[in-house]
Amino acid sequence: MSGKKNVRRKPILLALLVGLCGNATLATLSVSELAFSVFPIISLALAAYVLYQEYLSAPMEGDTPVCTLLSFLVGVFGYSAFLRTQFPEMGTNYLSVMITLVLVIWLAIKMGVAERPVPEAEAQK
Template identity: 90%
Template sequence: MSGSKQIRRKPILLALLVGVCGNATLATLSVSELAFSIFPIIALVLAAHMLYQEYLSVPMEGDTPLCTLLSFLIGVFGYSAFLRTQFPEMGTNYLSVMITLVLVIWLALKMGVAARPSATK
């Protein structure tokens, strides 16, 4: 698990925020049940700018790029599941919840939070 020590948490959190804000922006602009708000757009621009500045200042090594992508997808599918829970007439959220859970487990394994059981005999 030497690769898990190289994973930085700041780009992972920023990617999660970009995923949530990006999906919230698209939902605000396209879903008729939601009232328009400028705040998801502002948050998306600020989070994307901070993620880009983090990318420029410190190189992404090890599993950081994969974990960042997983975190982005967790944000997208998680907000989609939340939105479909809030507005059931949009459809079921089963697929979004299952994808989010699989991605969260994968991210936890990659970061070393949930350790794989080792076979010692």
């Protein structure tokens, strides 16, 4: 339709990492099956700091804020699905997997990855 979307990739990847590390930190502190580790806490602090610095250095224009939020939620629900796959006694991971898939599809559409190619005749108009 409008061609290439103007969405920056760095904040999206950092938001995914913050979502993963945030959920891993909460799981490390609250799930008894997991051994305590300081690494999710350190990586959460570093990823959040770098994301904040990225936010301060360049404005988020276009669909970047929405894509960043979607990426954060993909990280949270994706780690939850992974954790429930690893420890089945915690419950089913069906809802987490379905929410993650819907969010990934929505993110792909927002970023312009899942768009159909525009025929050359329509692109020249």
